[in-house]
Amino acid sequence: MQSPSHLQRNPIGRNMAGELIVFRERIQPVSDPMPNEWRPQRAATPPVVAMPGWATALRRGLAMRCPACGEASAFAGYLTVQPVCPHCDAPLGRVPCDDAPPYITLLIALHFIIITMVLADYDGGMNWITSMLIFVPLTIVLLLAMLRPIKGALLAIMLKINMLRPLPPSAKPAAIVHG
Numbered sequence: 001m002q003s004p005s006h007l008q009r010n011p012i013g014r015n016m017a018g019e020l021i022v023f024r025e026r027i028q029p030v031s032d033p034m035p036n037e038w039r040p041q042r043a044a045t046p047p048v049v050a051m052p053g054w055a056t057a058l059r060r061g062l063a064m065r066c067p068a069c070g071e072a073s074a075f076a077g078y079l080t081v082q083p084v085c086p087h088c089d090a091p092l093g094r095v096p097c098d099d100a101p102p103y104i105t106l107l108i109a110l111h112f113i114i115i116t117m118v119l120a121d122y123d124g125g126m127n128w129i130t131s132m133l134i135f136v137p138l139t140i141v142l143l144l145a146m147l148r149p150i151k152g153a154l155l156a157i158m159l160k161i162n163m164l165r166p167l168p169p170s171a172k173p174a175a176i177v178h179g
């Protein structure tokens with residue numbers, strides 16, 4: 001005779017009277033309070049930095065100043081951004097510019113160079129050495145001159161749309177204490 005414990009281990013078995021029975025899987029109530037539907041947070045987050053209008057912010061960025069106040073340089077080196085603005089404490093170092101400034105610089109500068117090359121040598125008569133001597137330095141100078149203002153403008157755009165890296169975990173308690 002099969003024991004009840006043996007029957008419970010099998011989905012199909014026989015009862016004491018020999019009838020075929022099917023054990024149904026018991027459905028345990030789910031204790032995990034998972035929401036049925038995930039809703040993204042649509043409420044506008046308050047801006048971290050008080051910013052001027054788009055035109056002023058972009059002008060300050062292109063001039064490589066702090067986009068929020070315009071009083072201090074946004075850069076601590078050629079491309080190194082100040083961690084915070086020394087004048088208004090705008091967290092410039094938390095703006096995630098990453099690869100965008102060189103990408104946009106190359107996009108604009110190389111289109112300009114290619115068009116200039118085609119227009120300058122439209123009859124194909126230019127010596128390749130002359131071409132190299134003109135366009136290689138022109139490309140380098142143009143890229144180096146455009147990189148900083150474009151990075152400044154991107155700082156302004158990202159600050160204006162409140163796109164900042166989250167504070168590191170070590171900085172959070174201090175921010176709460178002072179906040």
Ligand SMILES: [Zn+2]
Binds near residue numbers: 066087
């Ligand atoms: Zn500032």
